[in-house]
Every structure is written in C-alpha cells, then in structure tokens.
Amino acid sequence: MTALFCCVKGLSVRYEQETALKSIDLDLVGGERLAIIGESGSGKSTLARALAGLLPVQARIEGNISWPALGHAPLPGRDFGFVFQDPGTSLNPMLTIGEQVAEGARRHLGLGWRQAYARAEELLERVSLLQPTNMRAFPHQLSGGQRQRVAIAAAIAARPALLIADEATSALDVVVQAEIVGLLDSLVREEGMTLLFITHDIALASGFVDRVAVFRGGALLEAGPVRSVLSSPANSYTAALIANHRDLSTPPLIAEVMS
Numbered sequence: 001m002t003a004l005f006c007c008v009k010g011l012s013v014r015y016e017q018e019t020a021l022k023s024i025d026l027d028l029v030g031g032e033r034l035a036i037i038g039e040s041g042s043g044k045s046t047l048a049r050a051l052a053g054l055l056p057v058q059a060r061i062e063g064n065i066s067w068p069a070l071g072h073a074p075l076p077g078r079d080f081g082f083v084f085q086d087p088g089t090s091l092n093p094m095l096t097i098g099e100q101v102a103e104g105a106r107r108h109l110g111l112g113w114r115q116a117y118a119r120a121e122e123l124l125e126r127v128s129l130l131q132p133t134n135m136r137a138f139p140h141q142l143s144g145g146q147r148q149r150v151a152i153a154a155a156i157a158a159r160p161a162l163l164i165a166d167e168a169t170s171a172l173d174v175v176v177q178a179e180i181v182g183l184l185d186s187l188v189r190e191e192g193m194t195l196l197f198i199t200h201d202i203a204l205a206s207g208f209v210d211r212v213a214v215f216r217g218g219a220l221l222e223a224g225p226v227r228s229v230l231s232s233p234a235n236s237y238t239a240a241l242i243a244n245h246r247d248l249s250t251p252p253l254i255a256e257v258m259s
C-alpha cells in the first residue's frame, strides 16, 4: 500500500464569484481509504468532481492532478466508480437492476450481454441483494438501502481502481448507514480498490478509513492517519469537530479496524 495513486498539487477551483477549492495539495496512495471530511459547502464534492474530471464547464481550474499509477486521466466508469448520495437519481428508473449493473460491465469490459448479465448477477450477490428474481426488479421497487447497494454494484462493475463515495450514506438511517459502510469497507479490501469516502460525519468515517483530510471553506486544514488526527488534531476546527461529536466516544462501526 505504498504506490502513489493520485497526486493533487495546488488545485484551485472557482465557480464565477465562488472559490470552492483553494490551492489543495493532497496525495492518494494506492489501496488506501481516505475520508474527505467537511461541513456543507467546504468543497468536498468539488474535489471529487475535479478528480473525476466531472467539473461543470464554467468552473475555472488551476493546479495539477496526476495519476502515477494509471499513467493517464481516469476514465469514468472504467478507472473509477462514483456512488452518489441519492441512488434515486443516479439509477435509471427505466432499467432493471440487472441491466443497470450489466451495462457498466458491457461497456467497459467489452463483455457481451450474456456475460455482462452474469457479472451483474455475481455483483448483486456480492452486495447481498440477490434472489434470482431481483435481477428484474426496477429501482422504485427497492428500499433506499437496497438502491444504494445496486448503485455500488454498478459503480464497481468494471473493476475500477478507485471508488469515490460522495455522501453515499447520508440519506440512509443509522442502521442501513452502518451496513453500507461495512459493505464498502469489505469490497475495497477484497478488490484492492482505493476509496475516497466523502462525508460530513467524522465519526462515521473514522470507524473504518486509514486517513482523514479535513476541509473548511475550500481549504484543506489537515490530513493524516485517522488515529493521530483523532488523538491530536493539528487544527482547532478539527478539534472542535471531534469534541462536538458525541458518537466518537461510542464503539466504532467496524470494531476490528480500531482494535
């Protein structure tokens, strides 16, 4: 887990009057799980979109993002998968869940429909969502947590090296949140993926990631291993964030990671 996967240098992003990111320097190491923590408007999604090459055309970008491990800018769906907050909008309501997951495998792995469908079946089983009939279910027939499982299966269908989860659990209740975090954790470990976990919830993230990076007002305040940031935060805002989070004193969601 030491190869440099992505290197962000002096990245600034501006939308008209708004400076969403201010000269960010941040590295991502291959196979690590990095949480981007910050309150609403701190620039988390802008960073994710910048990495994914998905910023709107009006965004003004300075600085550099390089991908030493890939050797090229990542291709959406192929080199990285994206899981958004609301699977209700990221899933196509007209396609069955089998078709949504198969589509990524077909398009990016060059599989025929039969093979892609078999891969979808395997992935939906992997995210614990399969009775055979479920392949033909439509998104509206599933719960929010089940839809997020489909979105995760679709995001990893092409075996991407990087998975970006942008507030992927924020719309879910606490129990389902814990299940989805557990699922993401086991998938990235088993597949050797790098995970960028974007959240406003430091307690949720610190239960399973390797490192955290704390953002505020478009600036990166600090980044470091989760244990050292939690035990001795370098920035007073991070300290306040930790102090204000009662959940941090409760057992972590994934106990063995913290033991």
Ligand SMILES: Nc1ncnc2c1ncn2[C@@H]1O[C@H](COP(=O)(O)OP(=O)(O)OP(=O)(O)O)[C@@H](O)[C@H]1O
Residues within 6 Å of the ligand: 015, 016, 018, 019, 020, 038, 039, 040, 041, 042, 043, 044, 045, 046, 047, 056, 200
């Ligand atoms: N397309 C856009 N056009 C104009 N301003 C934008 C756009 N996208 C984001 N912004 C602004 O950039 C700043 C950072 O937004 P961003 O969505 O990156 O923050 P965030 O930390 O992800 O917030 P949230 O958790 O609420 O999604 C905010 O002030 C936001 O209003």
